[in-house]
Amino acid sequence: MRGRSSHRRLLPTSDTDPYCPTPAHPVRCRARQVDSDDQFEPHHHAWGQLAYCARGLLQVTVVHTDAADDHAPPETTTIVPPSRAVWIPPLARHAVTIVESAQLLTLYIDASAVPTHWSRSRVLVVSPLLRELVHALNRPLRPEGAAGDALLTLLFDEIEHADTQPLGVPMPGANGDRRLRNLCEAVMQAPAQHATLAAWAAHAGASERTLARLFREELGTSFQRWRQQVVLAHAMPMLARGVSVGRVAQASGYASESAFSAMFKSAMGLPPTRLLAQAQARPQAATASSTRA
Secondary structure, eight states: OOOOGGGOEEOOSSOOGGGOOOSSSOEEEEEEEEOTTEEEEEEOOSSEEEEEEEEEEEEEEEEOOOOSOTTSOSEEEEEEOTTEEEEEOTTOEEEEEEEEEEEEEEEEEOGGGSOTTOOSOEEEEOOHHHHHHHHHHTSSSOOOHHHHHHHHHHHHHHHHHOOEEOOEEEEOOTTSOHHHHHHHHHHHHOTTSOSSHHHHHTTTTSOHHHHHHHIIIIISSOHHHHHHHHHHHHHHHHHHTTOOHHHHHHHTTOSOHHHHHHHHHHHHSSOHHHHHHHHHHHHHHHHHHHHHO
16 A cells, blocks of 8 residues: 555554553553554564544554464455554554544453454444443543453453454465466555556466466455445545545546545445545644634
8 A cells, every 4th residue: 555654654563562451451442642653563462452443543464473364364464544443463563654643442351261263354334332331441540449340251252243344355364376476466556547457467477367366365355346445445544645536546546536425435334535624624624622722
């Protein structure tokens, strides 16, 4: 994905001591405001974490080191929009780029408390109850005793049953087929260049049939479904920056704004105009705030 790497500010990943969870205190909450193009370089923790994006837009890349599921992709790049959260299991290597200035609340969860089947990263839809539970854990005086136990019971139940959204872009591993890796990287850089696998195959040094098989075997998906995730990963930051839906549709390789909007709403559950309206409202709110000050 194209970025503005020359302007990125690296944030520390070793300042977590005050927030480290323990078996006795299995969940800690860390809240912070992070700016556009801030970046956390690849790192990992002994604990799992739930990164909740209350406001803004994140890009998270997770590399899984376990081999429990041979059919699961080893690497996934995920877009985390407002009111969504990404789960990152213990020891999973991950990197985070702040696409749009964000209010980030992260729950650090001790490995002893993480259910064994929470072994893959995923994007969660944050329900109103889950949102309030996260904020409750961020209070200076969080509940203790029976109330604290009840809060954590509710928290884990909400995470367990939260709806998920397919916002991840799986990528081939380092030991995967080089032709597939090169193709995926080319599509990530310019998703609008071609719409079909047949067109991309002409530049990949492999037949369409071979590439389709590699997508199924290494990434567990079809090319068209994978490319849709790439388009969403490109489109959401553009919409968040206030780019018109028509221009985003064109940049995504769609012949019409209506076709792009239908795809976006089907995947995201809301039209792209909603995200665009939120982006356009932010400068107005900032201007009003500065005027009052």
